[in-house]
Amino acid sequence: MSKQLTMSDIARMAGVSIATVSRVLSNHPMVREETRNRVLSLVKEHRYEPSYVARNLSTRRTHTIGVVVDDISNPFFMELAKGVESVLQKNGYTMLLTSSGWDTAKEADLIRTLLRNRVDGVLLTPVHPESESTDVMRRNGVPFVVMNCHSDNESVSYVSTDNVEGGRLAAELMLRTNLTRFLCLSGVPHQSTSERAEGFMHEIRSNGRGDDLSVYDEVRTFDDGYNIVPSLIARNRLDVVRTGIFTSNDFVAMGILEGLIAHGIPVPSQVSVIGYDDIAFAERYRIPLTTVIQAKHSMGQLAADELLELIQDRNHTPARLLLKPRLIVRDSCIAAHTHEPRSAVP
Known part of the structure; x- marks a missing residue:
């Protein structure tokens, strides 16, 4: 198996600096067109895949959102997740969907795994409103929104049903x-x-x-x-x-x-x-x-909208929404x- 190319390899073949390759890949305007085309041609020829983790070290963003639901086999949660996904895709985010199986310990472990993978935020249908999971996210300063549940903690954003x-x-x-x-x-x-x-x-x-x-x-x-x-x-x-x-x-x-x-x-x-x-x-x-x-789909959409607000503005006032049932x-x-x-x- 051939060695996977690095950004340094592309820079060497193109006769430019690593910083220039980085600017080309991030579509920076301050790159000569001839240089841009040469770098992109090499990227295509060698099927180079940039390291998104490395690229995001400077911005501290992965554009990935963790979503933890209670039961992935339940159509309610799948419809909720579809609502979430519709908003995230439109805003350039990827969703990582997991299921706790109504197990608080598993839920907390999933949250820790998502944080290790540097998600930008988490949407959670918690087994309990005030759980270890929410404590973990608070301690790590990770924006999160609770769905299908409401919290007495005024600092927690939630979207649920009455x-x-x-x-x-x-x-x-x-x-x-x-x-x-x-x-x-x-x-x-x-x-x-x-x-x-x-x-x-x-x-x-x-x-x-x-x-x-x-x-x-x-x-x-x-x-x-x-x-x-x-x-x-x-x-x-x-x-x-x-x-x-x-x-x-x-x-x-x-x-x-x-x-x-x-x-x-x-x-x-x-x-x-x-x-x-x-x-x-x-x-x-x-x-x-x-x-x-x-309103399952709407609940997911509103929760995703709220999370993106929290990611963009850490001083955003938490939303506390109870949707009317019919x-x-x-x-x-x-x-x-x-x-x-x-x-x-x-």
Whole structure:
């Protein structure tokens, strides 16, 4: 294998200084056209790839942004990442996308790896709002923005959804449809899912229906949703009691729907199901899913915009944005088959 050329080699072959080659590669105007063409011809001929790390030592910029999400397999986070990428590409930045798997230790290790690779900033959906990860970034002076979570620390920029309101919207719809029982299935122990459950439960209880409410924790995935259905039927008599089920995400809701169908429970005439996130195929599921919509793409875009502001101006006032959720009514909820509107906008 031939030795990879260095900038010094290109300079020697072109008969110019290393500084001149550097100026040519950075498109500096103070280079004679003849010299520029000679250097670029050699670069092309020998397929020379400049060291971007070395080039950026003077500017301290790599034009690379680290993005850490909780679950890369979840369509919510992929749509969020697409929003981030759309802004970064437009501004000449590259995105390094990683996933913590809801593991705080892994999350902190990923942040350290990104910092070793000299990213210019980090976008993070943290497992916890105030975690070791955010402490590491603060100590190293690295600009960062939190997504899908909000912080009480006024120095932290975040973009998230008003999840309490999202849960309230789901409960409000169920209360209008004359259901007898209400089930709330919470997911991972995370600020966003806890607030969804909080909003749902508060609305049910404040309307005097607390005795008709049951809560189930740690129901996280499609399989969790499917597998819990026999227990829900036995404990809550879903076959005879008209019930509304609210889940912390659309995957769980879809698992619930499959379980209900497998056990012959009519949806939505007997059981109504509401999810959260409005992932891409929620509308196209075999029973189209009623769900709370998060502006996933916009959340990613706004967070990326904010991070670029922080990179350019370290004195920038942190943005603290809570986006409004919307409820879309589809066939998994009895409201879609009554006089209720197809969508409710707060």
